[in-house]
Amino acid sequence: MATFKRSGKKDMPELGTSSDIVFMFLFFFMVTTQMRQDEVEVSVKLPEASEVAKLERKDLASYINVGPPTLNYQAKFGTDARIQLNDSFKTVDDIRDFIAAERDAMSEADRQFMTVSIKADQDVRMGIVTDIKQELRRCSALKIMYNARKTE
Amino acid sequence: MSKRKTPGLNTQSTADIAFLLLCYFLMVSTMDQQSGLQRRLPPMPEKDQKVDDQKVNRRNIIIVKINSADRILAGSEPIDISQLKDKVKEFLTNPTDDPNLPEKEPKNIEGFRADYPVSKGVISLQNDRGTSYRAYIAVQNELVKAVNELRNEFGMQYFGKPFAKLTEEQQDIAKAAVPQNISEAEPKDVGKR
Numbered sequence: 001m002a003t004f005k006r007s008g009k010k011d012m013p014e015l016g017t018s019s020d021i022v023f024m025f026l027f028f029f030m031v032t033t034q035m036r037q038d039e040v041e042v043s044v045k046l047p048e049a050s051e052v053a054k055l056e057r058k059d060l061a062s063y064i065n066v067g068p069p070t071l072n073y074q075a076k077f078g079t080d081a082r083i084q085l086n087d088s089f090k091t092v093d094d095i096r097d098f099i100a101a102e103r104d105a106m107s108e109a110d111r112q113f114m115t116v117s118i119k120a121d122q123d124v125r126m127g128i129v130t131d132i133k134q135e136l137r138r139c140s141a142l143k144i145m146y147n148a149r150k151t152e
Numbered sequence: 153m154s155k156r157k158t159p160g161l162n163t164q165s166t167a168d169i170a171f172l173l174l175c176y177f178l179m180v181s182t183m184d185q186q187s188g189l190q191r192r193l194p195p196m197p198e199k200d201q202k203v204d205d206q207k208v209n210r211r212n213i214i215i216v217k218i219n220s221a222d223r224i225l226a227g228s229e230p231i232d233i234s235q236l237k238d239k240v241k242e243f244l245t246n247p248t249d250d251p252n253l254p255e256k257e258p259k260n261i262e263g264f265r266a267d268y269p270v271s272k273g274v275i276s277l278q279n280d281r282g283t284s285y286r287a288y289i290a291v292q293n294e295l296v297k298a299v300n301e302l303r304n305e306f307g308m309q310y311f312g313k314p315f316a317k318l319t320e321e322q323q324d325i326a327k328a329a330v331p332q333n334i335s336e337a338e339p340k341d342v343g344k345r
Contacts, residue, residue, distance in 0.1 A: 127281030
């Protein structure tokens with residue numbers, strides 16, 4: 001009778017390819033990622049719109065958040081809509097300095113493409129948004145975007 | 153003479169390192185898309201510049217007002233938001249050459265036609281300080297939708313494709329033929345009318 005003869009010890013086969021897949025994932029996330037920005041201190045629920053366009057260059061955008069403060073700040077700042085620039089509550093008058101600082105951080109060639117992205121809660125009143133718009137006009141930051149959620 | 157085989161490099165740990173990096177990027181990444189309605193604000197008038205009201209013919213302008221109770225007034229009549237788009241489309245196309253609707257001006261569009269009639273209509277959007285942002289964006293959205301639909305129709309008529317499928321030059325032509333003239337007026341209180 002013929003018998004199969006095992007030669008040598010039993011070996012685990014080597015898994016060599018999994019690292020490539022992981023690397024691919026890694027690169028995907030590295031390319032698509034955008035670092036989480038500063039902490040949000042106002043709660044923003046964006047309004048809905050169907051005709052939204054994507055922001056092409058995220059790195060050229062500055063963000064103005066408008067909305068009621070989140071729960072842990074409400075004791076201090078109340079529930080009225082506030083403006084958040086970078087990491088703190090600001091008033092309309094601070095927008096000028098904010099825009100100037102954002103401009104300075106950009107390269108000369110990119111400054112004209114700067115977009116100010118207004119992230120406002122859907123329940124804020126237009127008064128505060130109008131004030132922001134007027135201030136932006138005064139600083140001649142004319143390219144703006146009203147952030148909205150896409151719906152069909 | 154026996155052949156010497158170069159020993160394989162030990163690469164098992166790279167997978168672990170890659171995993172760690174992967175986890176890091178998974179944690180810190182935000183996948184939310186930044187999307188919204190893009191607008192260009194009019195520049196602030198110079199201080200010494202005289203405020204000369206630009207002579208825009210009455211028929212070429214439609215005033216859309218939103219009051220503090222989020223009700224909409226288009227032209228002179230109150231209107232529901234669902235009808236706004238069609239109203240604006242009719243205003244921009246003026247299919248019957250109504251003398252109360254905007255006139256058209258033959259314009260030379262490069263690479264297309266020398267005398268395409270382009271509407272001179274301007275949509276002026278006014279709001280109250282008490283208008284909710286949600287209503288404002290909804291109206292802006294309807295206005296943009298009207299323009300986008302007209303561009304789509306233009307694309308279908310002359311190139312047989314919707315706007316999004318046109319080439320870049322064709323899109324420029326469509327944009328020139330159907331301009332998006334939405335003016336966000338100087339703030340003024342519309343009140344509760």
